Amino acid sequence: MTETESVVIRTVARIAVPFIQVFALYVIVHGALGAGGGFQGGVVFAASFILMIIAFGLPCVRQRVSTRWLMICSVLGITIYAGIGLLCLLPAGNYLEYGAIEAALGIPHLHGYLIDAVEVGIGITVMAVMTSIIYDMADKGGESS
Amino acid sequence: MIEALYEVFLSRYNYWMAIILMLIGLYALIAKQNLVKKLIGLNIFQTAIFLFYISFAEVRGGAAPIYLPEGVDALYVNPLPHVLILTAIVVGVSVTAVGLSLIVRIHEEYGVIDEGELLQEMRRR
Amino acid sequence: MTVIDHLPVLLIAIPILASLLILLVGWHDRRFCYPISLITVLSQFGAAIIIFLQVMREGTVAYHLGSWAPPFGIELLIDSFNGFILMVILLLSAATVIYARRSVESEIEPEKTVPFYVLFQLLVTGLVGMTITGDIFNLYVFLEISSIAAYALIASAQKPRAYVASFNYLILGSIAGGFALIGIGNLYVATGTLNMLDLARLLPASYELATVHAAFLFLVIGFSIKAAFFPLHLWLPDAYAESPSAVTVLISTVMSKVSVYALLRIVFSIFTTAYIFTSFPVNDLILFIATVAIIAGAILAIAQDNLKRLLAYSSVSQIGYIMFALGVSNQVALEGGILHILGHALMKGCLFMVAGLIIYRMGTASLKELGGLSKAMPISCAAFALAGASMIGIPPTIGFMSKYYLVLGALEADHWIYAGALLIGSLLAVGYIWRFIEIAYFKDNDHDEGHRQVRAREGPVSMLLPMVVLALLCLFLGIFVEGVMEAVTPAATLLLGGA
Numbered sequence: 028m029t030e031t032e033s034v035v036i037r038t039v040a041r042i043a044v045p046f047i048q049v050f051a052l053y054v055i056v057h058g059a060l061g062a063g064g065g066f067q068g069g070v071v072f073a074a075s076f077i078l079m080i081i082a083f084g085l086p087c088v089r090q091r092v093s094t095r096w097l098m099i100c101s102v103l104g105i106t107i108y109a110g111i112g113l114l115c116l117l118p119a120g121n122y123l124e125y126g127a128i129e130a131a132l133g134i135p136h137l138h139g140y141l142i143d144a145v146e147v148g149i150g151i152t153v154m155a156v157m158t159s160i161i162y163d164m165a166d167k168g169g170e171s172s
Numbered sequence: 173m174i175e176a177l178y179e180v181f182l183s184r185y186n187y188w189m190a191i192i193l194m195l196i197g198l199y200a201l202i203a204k205q206n207l208v209k210k211l212i213g214l215n216i217f218q219t220a221i222f223l224f225y226i227s228f229a230e231v232r233g234g235a236a237p238i239y240l241p242e243g244v245d246a247l248y249v250n251p252l253p254h255v256l257i258l259t260a261i262v263v264g265v266s267v268t269a270v271g272l273s274l275i276v277r278i279h280e281e282y283g284v285i286d287e288g289e290l291l292q293e294m295r296r297r
Numbered sequence: 298m299t300v301i302d303h304l305p306v307l308l309i310a311i312p313i314l315a316s317l318l319i320l321l322v323g324w325h326d327r328r329f330c331y332p333i334s335l336i337t338v339l340s341q342f343g344a345a346i347i348i349f350l351q352v353m354r355e356g357t358v359a360y361h362l363g364s365w366a367p368p369f370g371i372e373l374l375i376d377s378f379n380g381f382i383l384m385v386i387l388l389l390s391a392a393t394v395i396y397a398r399r400s401v402e403s404e405i406e407p408e409k410t411v412p413f414y415v416l417f418q419l420l421v422t423g424l425v426g427m428t429i430t431g432d433i434f435n436l437y438v439f440l441e442i443s444s445i446a447a448y449a450l451i452a453s454a455q456k457p458r459a460y461v462a463s464f465n466y467l468i469l470g471s472i473a474g475g476f477a478l479i480g481i482g483n484l485y486v487a488t489g490t491l492n493m494l495d496l497a498r499l500l501p502a503s504y505e506l507a508t509v510h511a512a513f514l515f516l517v518i519g520f521s522i523k524a525a526f527f528p529l530h531l532w533l534p535d536a537y538a539e540s541p542s543a544v545t546v547l548i549s550t551v552m553s554k555v556s557v558y559a560l561l562r563i564v565f566s567i568f569t570t571a572y573i574f575t576s577f578p579v580n581d582l583i584l585f586i587a588t589v590a591i592i593a594g595a596i597l598a599i600a601q602d603n604l605k606r607l608l609a610y611s612s613v614s615q616i617g618y619i620m621f622a623l624g625v626s627n628q629v630a631l632e633g634g635i636l637h638i639l640g641h642a643l644m645k646g647c648l649f650m651v652a653g654l655i656i657y658r659m660g661t662a663s664l665k666e667l668g669g670l671s672k673a674m675p676i677s678c679a680a681f682a683l684a685g686a687s688m689i690g691i692p693p694t695i696g697f698m699s700k701y702y703l704v705l706g707a708l709e710a711d712h713w714i715y716a717g718a719l720l721i722g723s724l725l726a727v728g729y730i731w732r733f734i735e736i737a738y739f740k741d742n743d744h745d746e747g748h749r750q751v752r753a754r755e756g757p758v759s760m761l762l763p764m765v766v767l768a769l770l771c772l773f774l775g776i777f778v779e780g781v782m783e784a785v786t787p788a789a790t791l792l793l794g795g796a
Contacts, residue, residue, distance in 0.1 A: 064258075066258060066262060067258075095324075098320070098324075099321075102317045102320060102321055105313065105314075105317055106314065106317060109310050109313060109314050112306075112310060113310060115363075116303055120364065121303075121306075121360065121361055121362060121363060121364040122303065122306040122310065122360075122362050122363065123362055123363040124363045124364040125363075126364070127364075157265075160269045163273060164269075164272060164273065164276070198472075201468060201472065207464065210468060214468060214471050214472075217471075217472070217475055218471070218475055221475055221478050221479055221482070224479065224482055225482050228482065228485075228486050252485075252491075253482075253485070256434055259434075259438055260437075260478060263438070263441040263445075263474070266441075266445050267441070267445060267467065267471050267474075270445055270448050270449060270467060271464065271467050271468075271471075274448070274452055274460050274463055274464045274467065275464065277452065277460045278457070278460045278461060278464065281457035281460060282457060290461065294457075294458065294461065297457075
């Protein structure tokens with residue numbers, strides 16, 4: 028994985044990556060209403076990073092997206108998920124009972140937004156974990172912890 | 173005769189494929205010496221189970237289980253197995269990742285990924 | 298709605314958040330990992346006791362995630378059986394965390410301690426989830442969460458052999474998980490539901506279907522692999538012997554118990570005794586294999602030279618005792634089996650803690666080099682002797698009580714030969730426990746190998762304390778077994794379909 032990959036691959040990757048990422052975001056946000064969801068979107072997002080690793084090499088990608096940043100992302104994602112779940116306990120609902128918050132705050136369609144927020148959390152975590160798995164593998168399993 | 177054959181095999185084509193894939197996977201798990209090939213066998217085995225789940229979710233002529241708003245004639249396939257399998261895929265990915273990193277470590281320590289040679293190396297030390 | 302009502306879900310959600318907290322804080326300063334882990338597991342244990350008392354007082358506790366009513370949503374269900382198991386596994390987890398600190402310091406590289414505690418927390422959480430869930434697919438998910446954490450924990454010993462042991466366990470464990478998944482799929486095809494209570498209600502209509510038989514076999518074989526039931530135990534000795542001591546304690550006590558719990562839950566709560574006795578008579582076969590397991594495991598244990606491997610094979614034998622209860626499946630034998638889940642967790646936890654302490658002080662667990670150990674480490678050797686006596690089944694320890702109930706149950710079901718085999722198994726247990734006792738107490742290294750004098754000291758308090766507590770519990774719970782039976786009897790009745 029060096030910089031000597033062909034120009035074609037690098038150019039195509041440069042063009043494709045933004046589209047892949049936008050598509051990933053679309054899939055994540057679409058989770059509440061149609062086919063889609065955090066996991067699928069997260070995997071697609073991670074796929075864009077994998078394409079970048081293949082095209083530009085691991086060190087180059089690592090400069091932009093560090094392991095530390097990925098770790099924070101993965102923790103953040105699960106915290107969003109579990110946090111919203113626990114938030115539902117406050118207005119006397121059960122865990123992940125979005126309707127309870129909606130009823131307590133009186134905002135219509137809030138529970139749809141909450142599902143979206145949970146999906147975003149899942150998406151962030153999946154993206155971060157997938158990418159860090161690739162990092163570890165491409166690294167020959169060394170040094171990272 | 174032909175009709176009986178059709179009844180048994182072709183009408184349940186998916187399930188037979190799932191069984192065949194499962195056996196291929198188990199064969200690879202047991203008979204292959206290369207650790208990476210073992211892991212590939214494990215993946216084939218898991219994929220067979222996914223195929224099994226997706227097959228029994230199918231409803232003849234059913235649409236994708238996306239909510240159709242107004243009065244559309246809705247015969248959906250069962251969405252629950254799809255969701256279950258999504259979870260199982262996540263599990264499969266994680267197991268594969270852990271397995272591959274273990275193989276990397278084994279290769280670092282012993283310099284082999286063949287099971288027979290690995291056993292020899294372990295005995296030698 | 299108070300906090301008490303939400304305890305079942307908090308039991309899973311809070312530890313997951315705690316494991317993330319460990320990860321974040323561990324970056325800042327590694328020393329904070331241990332206190333967070335300790336506080337989390339202790340509060341889990343406290344919550345388990347509260348839930349258990351509530352179950353004893355008011356009957357089954359159910360919690361519906363997202364308030365979706367049971368057949369559709371995921372349900373957390375705690376009755377007198379899994380409430381008891383929950384308490385046992387969290388007691389052992391708490392003891393292991395206290396024990397783990399010093400052991401981890403010596404066996405795991407400093408920069409790996411953060412991932413270690415994170416995985417440890419996730420393993421405990423996965424096992425708790427397996428115990429309290431009322432949804433069979435959720436059981437599979439938690440099974441895999443705990444398994445993946447366990448693979449990584451075994452490999453965290455950073456020894457070449459540990460990687461191989463972990464890989465073998467990964468392959469077998471994934472096959473087990475796959476089998477369980479197929480079984481769950483078959484059950485779903487037969488009934489159209491995944492909720493355990495709903496399954497138990499709907500299944501009798503299709504007891505004669507081949508689909509259900511296949512589901513039963515896949516589930517039983519899958520969970521038998523995870524529980525290391527005799528012919529499927531091949532991953533166990535390596536995994537137990539090569540992993541770090543704290544991990545060995547956890548997976549040998551908590552993880553194997555939870556797998557056995559899942560097996561009992563599937564066989565008795567989802568399928569019923571009616572199924573295994575009449576529709577698909579396998580109980581005689583299970584009884585036979587369990588008896589073989591008891592004897593073969595003990596014989597294999599006698600043949601070992603490494604203390605950890607010896608104890609690992611002894612686990613194979615002891616799992617046989619619990620499966621024996623499944624094979625007999627009458628009230629008395631099941632009481633014995635459930636009591637043995639508690640008893641074996643206590644004594645095997647204690648024994649593996651002693652083995653880990655010996656490795657901590659001596660750097661080896663080879664029996665040949667441990668001569669005269671009792672002079673150097675009197676407390677741990679005494680703990681070993683006490684827990685070992687319980688393993689053999691010397692009255693009044695808890696090991697004696699559980700075996701007593703098992704034999705009574707076998708006699709009640711007219712299985713005279715099997716009852717005899719059970720006693721032979723106990724006799725063989727004397728063989729392997731005595732090997733260590735003899736070497737530690739009666740073999741003086743001064744005479745034969747003067748140059749290899751044992752120079753170890755007694756272990757640190759944080760390792761001795763949980764060990765001694767467990768050993769004393771083996772004794773006291775045996776003496777005051779009446780109190781324990783108050784919890785065990787309703788569990789056995791529940792499994793057999795009573796109130």
